[in-house]
Amino acid sequence: MSLLVLDPGPLTTVQDRGRPGWAHLGVPVAGVLDTVSAALALRLVGASPEEALLETTVGGMSARVDGARWMAVTGADGPLTIAGRPAPRHTAVWVPDGAVVEVGAAARGVRAYVAFAGGVAVEPVLGSRSTDTLAGVGPPVLRAGAVLPLGVPSGSPTGVEAPGPVARRRSLRVWPGPRRDWLAPGAWEQLLATSWSVGAASNRVGLRLQGAGVPRREGEIASEGMVAGAVQLPPDGQPVVFLADHPVTGGYPVVAVVDAGDLPVCAQLRPGERVTLRPARR
Amino acid sequence: MRCLSMGPKALLVETDGPWRSLALAELARAEDWAVDVVPAAATVLLDGVRDPEEVRRRVVSEPVAATPPDGPTVRIPVTYDGPDLEEVATRWQVDSEQVVARHTSVTWVALFTGFAPGFGYLATKETWPSVGRRSTPRPRVPAGAVGLADRWSGIYPAETPGGWQLIGRTEVVLWDALRADPALLTPGTRVRFVAR
Numbered sequence: 317m318s319l320l321v322l323d324p325g326p327l328t329t330v331q332d333r334g335r336p337g338w339a340h341l342g343v344p345v346a347g348v349l350d351t352v353s354a355a356l357a358l359r360l361v362g363a364s365p366e367e368a369l370l371e372t373t374v375g376g377m378s379a380r381v382d383g384a385r386w387m388a389v390t391g392a393d394g395p396l397t398i399a400g401r402p403a404p405r406h407t408a409v410w411v412p413d414g415a416v417v418e419v420g421a422a423a424r425g426v427r428a429y430v431a432f433a434g435g436v437a438v439e440p441v442l443g444s445r446s447t448d449t450l451a452g453v454g455p456p457v458l459r460a461g462a463v464l465p466l467g468v469p470s471g472s473p474t475g476v477e478a479p480g481p482v483a484r485r486r487s488l489r490v491w492p493g494p495r496r497d498w499l500a501p502g503a504w505e506q507l508l509a510t511s512w513s514v515g516a517a518s519n520r521v522g523l524r525l526q527g528a529g530v531p532r533r534e535g536e537i538a539s540e541g542m543v544a545g546a547v548q549l550p551p552d553g554q555p556v557v558f559l560a561d562h563p564v565t566g567g568y569p570v571v572a573v574v575d576a577g578d579l580p581v582c583a584q585l586r587p588g589e590r591v592t593l594r595p596a597r598r
Numbered sequence: 599m600r601c602l603s604m605g606p607k608a609l610l611v612e613t614d615g616p617w618r619s620l621a622l623a624e625l626a627r628a629e630d631w632a633v634d635v636v637p638a639a640a641t642v643l644l645d646g647v648r649d650p651e652e653v654r655r656r657v658v659s660e661p662v663a664a665t666p667p668d669g670p671t672v673r674i675p676v677t678y679d680g681p682d683l684e685e686v687a688t689r690w691q692v693d694s695e696q697v698v699a700r701h702t703s704v705t706w707v708a709l710f711t712g713f714a715p716g717f718g719y720l721a722t723k724e725t726w727p728s729v730g731r732r733s734t735p736r737p738r739v740p741a742g743a744v745g746l747a748d749r750w751s752g753i754y755p756a757e758t759p760g761g762w763q764l765i766g767r768t769e770v771v772l773w774d775a776l777r778a779d780p781a782l783l784t785p786g787t788r789v790r791f792v793a794r
Contacts, residue, residue, distance in 0.1 A: 336646065339634040340623070341781040342715040441775050451715050453775050494602035494610045539712055541636030541643025543608045565638055565712050573605035598606075 317383040317466050319436070322416065324458035325375035327449075329520075330436050332368040335444035335453070339564040345544065346448035347560050349520060349583035350427055353391035357431035360388035360408045362471030367435030368445035370458070372428045374586075376419040377458065383466060384413040386433040386473045392425030392584060408473035425584035434467035449520045450561040486589070488557070488578045489596035493547060495569030500531035507555070507572065508593050515554075516587040520561040522548075523582045525591070529553025532569065539565040545574035547593075557582055599661070601654045608632075608645040611657055615640060616709040616721060617664040620785055623710075625662055626653075637710040637785055639719075666707050666723055671788040674753070676701075676744050678793055680764035686729055686746060697765060700726075702791045706751055708783040716755035716773030718783030735761035742767045744791070751791075753783070 321328075331354065334347020348354035348371055358367055370377070376394065381387070389396050389405045396403045399415040405428075411417060419428055438445050438455045447454045458464075496504065507530050515524030530553040542548075546558040548568040557574050558566075559582060574582065575596045585591055599622075600612040609632075613619045616639050623637035626644060631653050633646030647653055678698045687694040704726065708718030731747045736759065739745075743754045745762030754760060755772035772782050783789065 336633050338780075339636045339643075339645065340627075340711060340785055342711040342713070342717060343775075343780075345634075442780060453715065491603070491605050494604050538639035538641075540610065540638045540641040541634075541645065543604050543643070543645050545605055564636055565710075570604060573608075575605070576607065 317434070317468070319432070319464040319466055320380040320382065321377070321458050321460055321462040321464070322380060323378045324460060324462075325372055325377040327373040328377045328458040329371050329447035329449065330368050330438055330455050330458070330464065331371045331446045332444055333366060334446050334560060335442045338442055339541065342451065342564055343442065343453055344448050344450050344561050344564060346444065346446040346454065348429065349560055350391050350429065350580040352580045353427070354429045354431075356406075357388045357390040357429040358435075360390070360406075360474050361386045361431045361433040362408075362469065362473045363431060363433060363435050364471070367431075367467065368438065369429055369431040369436060372419055372422075372430065374422050374426055376421045376428065377430070378416060378418040380414065380416050381411045381432070382414060385411055385466065385469055387411050387417065388431050389419055390429045390431075392422035392428040394423045394428065395420030426586055427583050432466050433469035433471075433473065437465040437467040448561055450563060485578075485581050487592045487594050488581060489575040490547065490572040490593045491575065491596050493570040493572045495537065496571050498533045498549065498569035499571050500533070503530045503532060504571075506530050508595065511590050511592055512555070514585045514587050514589045514591060518585070518587060520559055522559055522562060523557040523585060525555045525557065527554070530555065530571075532571070536567055537569055539567045542566045542570070543573065545576060545579055546570045547572040547574060559583070599657050601657055604643065604645075607647060608643060609647050609650055609653060611642045611644065613640055613642060615664065616719070617666065617723075618662065620667065620707070620709045621662040621664055622657070624667060624786055638712070639710070667786045667788070669786050669788055671705070671790055672782060673790050673792055674768050674770050675792050675794040676766040676768045678766040680744065680766045682732070682763035683765045686763050686765055689729055690727055698793050701751070701765065702793050706789040706791070708785055708787045708789065710785050711781070714755055714758055714773075715775070716781040716783065717752060718781070718785070718787070720751040720783070720789055721749060729763055731761040732763060735759055739764065740767070742769060742772075744768060
């Protein structure tokens, strides 16, 4: 009833819905970035929504599954093999005892979600099994040779749900941020009119947007609390959208906030892809 | 105090300083206004606000007093042999014994956390001279290092880079994620340093 990691790929972590409620002690919420795909993977294998699963980053991963069970891979698109045979994503597939599961590199999107019936049952830390890549709370990033316990399957797999793969939307809805007044005249319009390029340094902490710098007031603000989706504007005018592992406080003005419903889109944007910001409406 | 929206589910309340932030955060936490209540130097973030309109009304109509909390006091033994002790003494034009005497003579309060899990920003209501950060931060500051910066004092919970002036060290564990109360210095905790 465990998973032996053979190749963790560039970055694979254990994630669940994160650990809200600890920000005042400096602990990021963490948790899955693409909440929609992760919830779907868990539902497909009959796991409950609070169970943990694996989140891969672009390059995929491979592992040997000890203890036959259902699994499902959602999110980023790409190949999947079980014991060397091609298997479909976005549906529950049976893994025989001792089979090697190979999640291939993402052809579209960034993050694949690999769920097993029973969930990944590492010991929770502060109420969550999520790896927080910023502050280091929770289980370590997956390494070759690591053994992860799997839980006892409780539910039964969901049948042939036909969910679409990763969302292809290329715009993010934004609310005006608390420090929108730090923008120079006309800069809000520029923020919304720009076709932003996703920066290569994007990670679980933040999605970096590159383009002609948005002009803002000079100076600094005293560090203040940050939320997931906060669009910070450093002096160079290149916005950073904070994701699940964001620092709990920050000193750059938050000029906009990406709607929570579009954070899963942020999770799947690849470096170099284009994205625009558009006003959110109630 | 001004209430600013940070998206549909969060409010950023501006305060007149960290003591007011702490008092408001304690009220918000006691009354469960939000999932996450994050005090900072001049703001309190309420993330996952349960009733934004009610919170706005309360913040405007019922100002909180910026008095130091009377919570429990944590005593922290410190060996005052930090590499910047002499530098701080020189800047204050005193000798290093007097730096130690000052640091151990006032009551500190953890006002908010920043920088790393369990790193409490400690301030005192008593007279306290400012001291600038190091011009070049150290790439590695050991866990337990006791430092000063501006009018703050703080203890590094884990080995990290850092630019504070280091005056001593303690063996007290500041942060342990596996404890029920992971941080020793939660916002509102009073601290007395004891020389050893």
